[in-house]
Amino acid sequence: MSLAAAESTQACAPLLRVEGLTQRFNLGGGRVVHAIEDVSFDVPRGAIVGLVGESGSGKTTTGRSLIRLVEPTSGTAMFDGVDLFSLSPREMRQYRRRLQIIFQDPYSSLNPRLTVAAIINEALDARGFDKARAARKQRIGELLEMVGLRAEHAQRYPHEFSGGQRQRIGFARALAVEPDFIVADEPVSALDVSVQAQVLNLIRDLQQRLGLTMLFISHDLAVVEYLCDEVIVMYLGRIMEKGPSQALYSNPRHPYTRALLATAPVPDPTRKRERVLLKGDIPSPINPPSGCVFRTRCPHAIEACAATLPPLEAVGAGQQVACIRHHELA
Amino acid sequence: MSAISSSAAGSGERGLVRRLFSRPTSAAGLAVLAIILIAAVLAPWITPYAPGKLSIAHRLQAPGIAHLFGTDDFGRDVLSRMIFAGRLSLTVGFSVVVLSSLIGVLLGLLAGYFRKLDRPLSRLIDAMMAFPDILLAIALVAALGASAANVVIALGIVYAPRLARVVRASTLVIRELPYVEAAKALGVPTPVILVRHVLRNVASPLLVQGTFIFANAILAEAGLSFLGVGVSPDVPTWGTMISLGRQYLDQAPWIMFFPGGAIVLTVLSLQLVGDGMRDLLDPRLAKDI
Numbered sequence: 322m323s324l325a326a327a328e329s330t331q332a333c334a335p336l337l338r339v340e341g342l343t344q345r346f347n348l349g350g351g352r353v354v355h356a357i358e359d360v361s362f363d364v365p366r367g368a369i370v371g372l373v374g375e376s377g378s379g380k381t382t383t384g385r386s387l388i389r390l391v392e393p394t395s396g397t398a399m400f401d402g403v404d405l406f407s408l409s410p411r412e413m414r415q416y417r418r419r420l421q422i423i424f425q426d427p428y429s430s431l432n433p434r435l436t437v438a439a440i441i442n443e444a445l446d447a448r449g450f451d452k453a454r455a456a457r458k459q460r461i462g463e464l465l466e467m468v469g470l471r472a473e474h475a476q477r478y479p480h481e482f483s484g485g486q487r488q489r490i491g492f493a494r495a496l497a498v499e500p501d502f503i504v505a506d507e508p509v510s511a512l513d514v515s516v517q518a519q520v521l522n523l524i525r526d527l528q529q530r531l532g533l534t535m536l537f538i539s540h541d542l543a544v545v546e547y548l549c550d551e552v553i554v555m556y557l558g559r560i561m562e563k564g565p566s567q568a569l570y571s572n573p574r575h576p577y578t579r580a581l582l583a584t585a586p587v588p589d590p591t592r593k594r595e596r597v598l599l600k601g602d603i604p605s606p607i608n609p610p611s612g613c614v615f616r617t618r619c620p621h622a623i624e625a626c627a628a629t630l631p632p633l634e635a636v637g638a639g640q641q642v643a644c645i646r647h648h649e650l651a
Numbered sequence: 652m653s654a655i656s657s658s659a660a661g662s663g664e665r666g667l668v669r670r671l672f673s674r675p676t677s678a679a680g681l682a683v684l685a686i687i688l689i690a691a692v693l694a695p696w697i698t699p700y701a702p703g704k705l706s707i708a709h710r711l712q713a714p715g716i717a718h719l720f721g722t723d724d725f726g727r728d729v730l731s732r733m734i735f736a737g738r739l740s741l742t743v744g745f746s747v748v749v750l751s752s753l754i755g756v757l758l759g760l761l762a763g764y765f766r767k768l769d770r771p772l773s774r775l776i777d778a779m780m781a782f783p784d785i786l787l788a789i790a791l792v793a794a795l796g797a798s799a800a801n802v803v804i805a806l807g808i809v810y811a812p813r814l815a816r817v818v819r820a821s822t823l824v825i826r827e828l829p830y831v832e833a834a835k836a837l838g839v840p841t842p843v844i845l846v847r848h849v850l851r852n853v854a855s856p857l858l859v860q861g862t863f864i865f866a867n868a869i870l871a872e873a874g875l876s877f878l879g880v881g882v883s884p885d886v887p888t889w890g891t892m893i894s895l896g897r898q899y900l901d902q903a904p905w906i907m908f909f910p911g912g913a914i915v916l917t918v919l920s921l922q923l924v925g926d927g928m929r930d931l932l933d934p935r936l937a938k939d940i
């Protein structure tokens with residue numbers, strides 16, 4: 322085997338491989354929230370993987386348990402050859418700065434009492450960055466400019482900024498530690514539509530410039546299509562379908578994915594989609610339906626759907642779908 | 652008050668004192684407090700008589716030219732004593748605020764941030780709050796011995812649980828906020844998170860409570876002295892002056908009236924400032940948390 326081949330397998334190994342991630346919250350009195358059940362996916366180096374689904378489908382919990390802001394119930398997360406979930410809290414501290422998170426709410430994600438400089442300084446401390454004042458000041462200026470702000474903004478307080486600018490500050494804080502992997506949890510959902518586009522452009526720009534690897538969480542499929550190389554569709558804590566963006570958008574195989582795409586505003590009118598609108602609300606994760614969790618809202622559900630949990634089956638180049646009727650419905 | 656404004660220096664609170672001055676009620680409160688404070692500090696230079704100077708010939712004199720606020724049963728000048736008394740009363744009030752804040756912040760932060768400590772600490776806080784303030788204070792002073800320092804310790808313990816509750820309630824909310832999670836994600840050590848991210852954002856409700864505790868402590872010190880379980884009656888505080896003047900209420904009401912008035916003015920001013928701070932800080936809090 323040639324050296325080049327060995328190198329290429331190395332390059333192809335995903336930065337993060339999540340297997341069987343399960344997160345349950347015990348509410349006491351025998352009530353258990355099944356927030357995520359048996360979720361597996363890869364995040365290749367330098368790629369943006371989108372995680373979509375309605376509110377309550379477990380997207381945030383997935384992101385939070387990956388960087389261990391909550392302790393996962395079970396599963397593994399191989400990050401650069403190490404299982405993050407098996408690290409002791411002390412060992413995890415060493416990995417913290419390699420994994421960062423951007424939050425949905427631009428207002429509560431920045432401490433209102435700290436200046437922008439102090440916020441970024443905290444991250445530079447975590448990075449072990451040079452303590453010298455001049456070096457710090459210059460680095461903070463660079464980071465602010467990198468996210469489209471100005472160096473002078475460092476002395477201001479968060480409330481002096483708009484929502485979009487605050488998200489940029491959140492990015493500057495995350496980038497300050499030069500992370501290998503970023504979880505972006507609906508970073509534009511709370512922003513005005515016009516501002517959304519600017520922040521999305523920034524993310525794309527940063528990704529290309531810095532080669533970032535990112536898990537991009539959103540409930541908006543159009544946003545994910547613009548940004549992501551691969552997409553994972555979640556519903557009630559389980560993966561319904563996943564695959565390369567192009568394949569998944571042009572040929573969605575799961576009834577849930579189709580429904581999501583049908584309700585999303587379609588940027589391309591030549592693309593025809595059957596209009597299936599989702600009826601009702603997402604069921605309680607305390608008592609998820611038996612078999613396929615989507616069956617209670619699925620227009621194509623049959624009796625067999627209640628009997629067995631559909632496994633993820635390959636349906637094309639990298640595309641996988643968890644539906645026992647995907648052949649008939651294709 | 653400058654200590655207060657700088658300790659709370661943060662986004663919306665820069666210029667808190669300035670904004671307090673722009674409201675007539677809190678401006679009046681601040682002005683009165685400033686006068687009382689300056690008088691207490693400058694007491695040795697501005698009082699017409701030495702506070703302990705006896706003059707049996709002039710005992711129980713009504714307010715007049717020689718003694719603006721009259722004299723007490725030993726012929727001591729009430730105005731001079733009252734100004735000196737302010738020193739100890741204000742010191743006791745302030746020390747109680749500091750001590751109860753130290754205890755209250757520690758208890759509240761620990762109970763609010765660490766789920767495992769919440770139940771036992773909350774029990775303790777509730778148990779302490781079940782006693783009426785003044786009874787607990789009397790019991791503590793009785794156990795420790797009557798002195799100014801022990802009054803401070805007793806009142807500091809009595810008021811700590813209220814602050815602990817305020818701090819705990821805010822900590823429970825702040826602990827879940829994304830900026831705390833962001834700090835955790837950076838691997839910031841927990842003690843730093845507690846101080847930099849939690850405590851700093853509890854500062855405003857703490858400040859408001861602090862002014863009310865200041866006022867209560869001055870009243871409670873007077874009450875303890877009045878009941879004879881506080882500071883030694885020879886030491887002038889507003890409380891001991893009232894306590895001594897009580898016997899001459901019919902003949903010489905001014906002995907009680909003026910120190911009583913000083914207490915009322917101080918407490919009222921503190922309440923006005925506290926109310927002002929609460930109004931100025933609350934909308935911001937609601938928005939941030």
Ligand SMILES: Nc1ncnc2c1ncn2[C@@H]1O[C@H](COP(=O)(O)OP(=O)(O)O)[C@@H](O)[C@H]1O
Nearest residue numbers: 346354356375376377378379380381382383606
């Ligand atoms: N700490 C928790 N305790 C109990 N239930 C939780 C907790 N965190 C999340 N959940 C529940 O897990 C489910 C998934 O939530 P979440 O991950 O926030 O979904 P999404 O981000 O897709 O909207 C929800 O039903 C939510 O109520």
Ligand SMILES: [Mg+2]
Nearest residue numbers: 380381382507
């Ligand atoms: Mg979410």
